[in-house]
Amino acid sequence: MSLPVLNEPDLHLVGQVRPAPAVAHPLLRACCVTVSYGGKPAVRDVELEIAHGRITAIIGPSGCGKSSFLASLNRLTDLIGGCTVSGAAMLEGHDLLAPGVDPVALRRRVGMIFQKPNPFAMSIRKNLEMPLKANGVRGAADRRDLAEQALRDVGLWDEVSGRLNQSALRLSGGQQQRLCIARAVVLRPRLLLLDEPCSALDPMATQRIEELLTELRGGCCGLDSDEESPLTQVVVTHNLAQAKRIADDTAVFWVREGCGVMIESGPTESVFTHPQEEETRRYVSGLQG
Numbered sequence: 001m002s003l004p005v006l007n008e009p010d011l012h013l014v015g016q017v018r019p020a021p022a023v024a025h026p027l028l029r030a031c032c033v034t035v036s037y038g039g040k041p042a043v044r045d046v047e048l049e050i051a052h053g054r055i056t057a058i059i060g061p062s063g064c065g066k067s068s069f070l071a072s073l074n075r076l077t078d079l080i081g082g083c084t085v086s087g088a089a090m091l092e093g094h095d096l097l098a099p100g101v102d103p104v105a106l107r108r109r110v111g112m113i114f115q116k117p118n119p120f121a122m123s124i125r126k127n128l129e130m131p132l133k134a135n136g137v138r139g140a141a142d143r144r145d146l147a148e149q150a151l152r153d154v155g156l157w158d159e160v161s162g163r164l165n166q167s168a169l170r171l172s173g174g175q176q177q178r179l180c181i182a183r184a185v186v187l188r189p190r191l192l193l194l195d196e197p198c199s200a201l202d203p204m205a206t207q208r209i210e211e212l213l214t215e216l217r218g219g220c221c222g223l224d225s226d227e228e229s230p231l232t233q234v235v236v237t238h239n240l241a242q243a244k245r246i247a248d249d250t251a252v253f254w255v256r257e258g259c260g261v262m263i264e265s266g267p268t269e270s271v272f273t274h275p276q277e278e279e280t281r282r283y284v285s286g287l288q289g
């Protein structure tokens, strides 16, 4: 019996959490990606496919190049002196690592969330309206509506609708992180990269973010269209239980011969229950790493 093929419209079921599509196709394909500092590779020859509309976790001990690899995908590595990146990262036919890529346009399509929430030191409203203005949304009413929708998408609207003009820095850490996710989501990215997004948060705020990420995978609105579309995500986490809870797919990074490498990847269930590599087996059973 063959599995049913999901059409795009089938994925737009509003307001409910959907399981990841049964038949996934890659949104992003990393080919031989190497990130070096001062000429020395920190992570080498990463070959990884990120499935459309799914959450992929990157796990592995610290220092194996998870953050470096993630940062290369939205060209934050361009900003680090002495850092070089080689290989290709194909997103819908375009190589994100190619020399001519405009980083501003790229970062609209590939959003990034960090361990420490980094809202702008301005009002909640402006945190969302400023990137919209910068990306060409001219009408003030349009910006207001899109900002409200983004706040609803991340479950913040009811918490902040009465104080949109207050500084974002007065929000709790978990609220700030959801605001940062809203700020990325409002631009309707194709891919959201998250580097240890819950590491600075308490368990309740962490649970809220985890729920949010699985909801966004099902669909969110944003610029250009009122229709919901699935949000593909890559989440670096050192929290193995979190990877198991939220990730459809998991990639394991490790340090071999002094350099980070991706040692295996696949559906989360099979990586955790039938790891191919000895390091993975020891790592997921808590024996190493």
Ligand SMILES: Nc1ncnc2c1ncn2[C@@H]1O[C@H](COP(=O)(O)OP(=O)(O)O)[C@@H](O)[C@H]1O
Binding pocket: 037, 042, 043, 060, 061, 062, 063, 064, 065, 066, 067, 068, 069, 080, 260
């Ligand atoms: N800005 C930098 N300059 C020099 N070396 C770096 C820099 N950032 C990371 N590294 C090195 O690259 C390797 C991988 O680091 P990183 O990508 O942060 O790993 P992870 O996120 O898995 O902990 C480490 O050896 C780290 O010391």
Ligand SMILES: [Mg+2]
Binding pocket: 066, 067, 068
């Ligand atoms: Mg890191």
